[in-house]
Amino acid sequence: MIEANSAPEQAPGTIFSHAASNNPTQHSSAPVLSARALRRAYGSTLALDGVDLEILTGESVAIMGPSGSGKSTLLHTLAGIEKPDSGSVLLASSAGQQDITTLGESARSKLRREAFGFVFQSGLLIPELTAVENVAMALMINGLPRAAALPQANQWLSALGLAGMEERRIGQLSGGQAQRVAIARAQVTGAKVIFADEPTGALDSATGTEVLNVLMESTVGRGNTLVMVTHDADVAARCDRIISLRDGKITSETRPGSPNTIAPGAQH
Amino acid sequence: MRTLSLAWLLGKPTAARRAPMLLTAGAYGLVSALVLTTIAGALSFNRIQNELSGMYLMLAGLACVLLIVPLAVLGSAAARLSARSQDLRLSTVRLLGGTPGLVLGITVVESALVAFTGAMAGIALYAGMAPLVGMIQFQGSAIGAAIWLNPGIIALVVLGVVLIAALSSGFGMRKIIVSPLGVRNRSQTPKPRWIRALIVVGLIAGISQAFSMISVFKDLAVMLAVLLGGFALGVGALNLVGPWAVGLIGKAKLKKAETPEKLLAARMILENPAQAWRQVSGIAMTCFVAVVGGSGAALMNMAGTESSPGSPDALLSADVMTGVIITIVVSFISVACSTAITQAATTLDRAELYAGLNMLGVQRSTMEKARVGSVMGPVIGVGLGSIIISGVLVLPLAGMAMIFAPLSVAIILGTLVAGVLAVRGAVALTSTSQTLKLVRID
Numbered sequence: 204m205i206e207a208n209s210a211p212e213q214a215p216g217t218i219f220s221h222a223a224s225n226n227p228t229q230h231s232s233a234p235v236l237s238a239r240a241l242r243r244a245y246g247s248t249l250a251l252d253g254v255d256l257e258i259l260t261g262e263s264v265a266i267m268g269p270s271g272s273g274k275s276t277l278l279h280t281l282a283g284i285e286k287p288d289s290g291s292v293l294l295a296s297s298a299g300q301q302d303i304t305t306l307g308e309s310a311r312s313k314l315r316r317e318a319f320g321f322v323f324q325s326g327l328l329i330p331e332l333t334a335v336e337n338v339a340m341a342l343m344i345n346g347l348p349r350a351a352a353l354p355q356a357n358q359w360l361s362a363l364g365l366a367g368m369e370e371r372r373i374g375q376l377s378g379g380q381a382q383r384v385a386i387a388r389a390q391v392t393g394a395k396v397i398f399a400d401e402p403t404g405a406l407d408s409a410t411g412t413e414v415l416n417v418l419m420e421s422t423v424g425r426g427n428t429l430v431m432v433t434h435d436a437d438v439a440a441r442c443d444r445i446i447s448l449r450d451g452k453i454t455s456e457t458r459p460g461s462p463n464t465i466a467p468g469a470q471h
Numbered sequence: 472m473r474t475l476s477l478a479w480l481l482g483k484p485t486a487a488r489r490a491p492m493l494l495t496a497g498a499y500g501l502v503s504a505l506v507l508t509t510i511a512g513a514l515s516f517n518r519i520q521n522e523l524s525g526m527y528l529m530l531a532g533l534a535c536v537l538l539i540v541p542l543a544v545l546g547s548a549a550a551r552l553s554a555r556s557q558d559l560r561l562s563t564v565r566l567l568g569g570t571p572g573l574v575l576g577i578t579v580v581e582s583a584l585v586a587f588t589g590a591m592a593g594i595a596l597y598a599g600m601a602p603l604v605g606m607i608q609f610q611g612s613a614i615g616a617a618i619w620l621n622p623g624i625i626a627l628v629v630l631g632v633v634l635i636a637a638l639s640s641g642f643g644m645r646k647i648i649v650s651p652l653g654v655r656n657r658s659q660t661p662k663p664r665w666i667r668a669l670i671v672v673g674l675i676a677g678i679s680q681a682f683s684m685i686s687v688f689k690d691l692a693v694m695l696a697v698l699l700g701g702f703a704l705g706v707g708a709l710n711l712v713g714p715w716a717v718g719l720i721g722k723a724k725l726k727k728a729e730t731p732e733k734l735l736a737a738r739m740i741l742e743n744p745a746q747a748w749r750q751v752s753g754i755a756m757t758c759f760v761a762v763v764g765g766s767g768a769a770l771m772n773m774a775g776t777e778s779s780p781g782s783p784d785a786l787l788s789a790d791v792m793t794g795v796i797i798t799i800v801v802s803f804i805s806v807a808c809s810t811a812i813t814q815a816a817t818t819l820d821r822a823e824l825y826a827g828l829n830m831l832g833v834q835r836s837t838m839e840k841a842r843v844g845s846v847m848g849p850v851i852g853v854g855l856g857s858i859i860i861s862g863v864l865v866l867p868l869a870g871m872a873m874i875f876a877p878l879s880v881a882i883i884l885g886t887l888v889a890g891v892l893a894v895r896g897a898v899a900l901t902s903t904s905q906t907l908k909l910v911r912i913d
Contacts, residue, residue, distance in 0.1 A: 279830075284830045309834070312829075312832045312833075312834055313832065314832070315830070315831060315832030316831070316832030316833070317832075319832070321830065321831050323827060323830075325823070325827065327824060327827035327828060327830075327831065329735065329738075329824065329828075330742075330824075331735070331738040331739050331741070331742040332734070332735070332738050336734060336738070340731050340734070340735075343730065343731040343734065344731050344832075344833060344837060348729055349728065349729050349730075349734065350729075
């Protein structure tokens with residue numbers, strides 16, 4: 204079983220200890236996620252057509268491709284949101300490797316709550332709750348009492364530049380501020396892998412850059428792993444590796460700043 | 472003309488819209504059937520030809536006033552669901568260059584059409600229930616054929632339901648913004664102020680004064696008007712203070728909330744106390760009727776057994792008890808239906824959020840428990856509050872009823888509990904997954 208992370212293992216005060224960049228020394232060679240021969244069809248359309256992919260601990264990976272190329276399906280499958288028709292996704296944890304495609308719905312829900320963090324384009328924040336309650340909710344759902352969850356949530360919001368806005372409701376925040384709340388919620392549980400689906404897609408370019416900086420620094424900057432779907436080549440260029448998809452197949456893997464394109468399926 | 476043709480074009484029930492449309496039409500059907508039956512019941516008292524005929528008409532009028540609020544809330548909830556269920560189409564109209572006025576026109580026309588369809592079904596339901604309702608006895612004889620209304624009144628009720636639907640949807644649209652990119656709620660909802668409590672205190676003082684002077688009026692019609700007017704004002708006062716009281720319940724729950732479900736439920740109440748109140752306002756009034764009317768009826772029943780059997784006085788006491796129970800039942804049916812409709816509309820509003828939170832690993836049961844808590848918290852809080860306040864208002868009467876007519880009191884309390892369970896059933900019926908499945912969002 205996957206071990207629960209009921210509290211952040213690294214205090215948020217230390218999240219900006221070093222800037223995140225395309226620095227390969229930040230991640231280890233051990234894969235945290237290994238996808239093998241993933242296939243997923245919607246009717247006659249193949250969304251994933253034999254995808255093999257390894258995500259290393261501490262690296263940032265951008266998944267790019269045109270609409271309908273299968274990038275969101277790949278992210279959802281890696282995160283246990285969807286089950287593939289065939290293939291496996293191995294997640295490394297302290298208890299060893301586990302194929303998450305074999306887990307039932309409630310076990311995958313638990314996994315998503317405890318081991319992963321998510322940042323989506325729409326934020327998916329609960330409008331009735333305040334900023335701090337939205338973040339604390341992630342801890343409370345994992346069983347932490349409210350009194351213990353609120354201070355941790357406050358710490359994260361402060362670390363992400365939202366000090367003084369804790370009691371504001373989501374409708375009272377700007378798009379960029381709301382996305383920071385979503386980033387705090389994704390990481391307050393101590394998740395080691397963060398999945399982001401177009402996290403800056405709904406923001407203007409200046410705000411998008413700010414949010415991306417916060418996302419990179421608070422994830423890979425702390426040694427965690429970031430898997431991000433994006434349409435934006437500038438956003439993708441901030442990652443260690445870019446995976447390009449077309450018609451459900453990986454067509455190329457590139458390392459920004461490196462002239463070499465890696466052949467699909469190559470080991471890292 | 473363009474509005475009509477567009478409404479016709481957009482109004483075709485697709486698979487995704489069939490369930491909300493059926494739910495809305497069903498709600499209007501129920502409202503129509505209940506209104507027709509209530510009016511028929513009230514008018515049937517015209518057949519009573521003795522010194523108590525005036526009293527019967529007054530009590531029937533009182534029951535009608537008390538049923539206005541739950542029925543109006545049900546109509547308004549149906550209109551809101553109707554508007555929300557055509558979100559995407561309305562956004563498309565705006566994207567194609569349609570003005571907000573055109574969108575409003577389409578919504579109003581469609582709501583009116585759905586209400587008309589529902590009202591027709593309501594007439595059938597009324598006709599179906601009539602033989603059963605006709606068996607209810609007042610003044611020793613069954614209502615019988617007096618339950619049948621003449622077609623003119625039926626047509627007026629249909630017209631009224633269609634008008635209420637059109638007006639409610641028009642007003643309901645003021646609370647949402649239809650932009651080319653989608654439909655969303657206006658974020659700012661007015662917060663209830665404590666000043667309302669002061670206005671209510673003033674209103675109650677005025678009503679008490681009017682009631683204390685009621686014996687001054689010699690004309691029965693004037694007395695009736697003062698009494699019904701007083702009750703209507705009382706209902707208005709309750710609606711002013713209600714959101715504030717529900718807000719207090721929400722704050723108390725927020726303070727104690729330790730689990731995600733409880734925190735979310737409290738915040739859902741506090742998000743819009745006025746809406747939370749509207750859902751339970753019928754319960755406050757029903758509990759008031761149950762305690763005040765029920766205590767009086769129970770004691771009258773006891774006194775009636777001492778009168779000569781079959782005398783008008785003995786029959787009146789039994790009839791008041793019957794009337795109180797019918798009012799409670801009809802009121803709870805309305806509350807349960809409006810709760811179901813409001814919950815379905817709320818779930819549709821938040822379909823994307825629910826689906827997204829599920830992706831994040833938040834289990835449906837968490838959101839479900841929060842939703843149930845946000846409805847049942849105010850139901851129980853407002854219901855108990857209303858029972859306690861009305862009990863204190865008529866303390867000697869309620870106390871005597873409990874001592875001398877425990878069976879009647881037990882029947883009233885049993886009806887209340889059944890009503891609360893009916894509301895709980897309505898909440899369960901419109902579970903998040905069920906509603907999203909119906910519109911195929913899940």
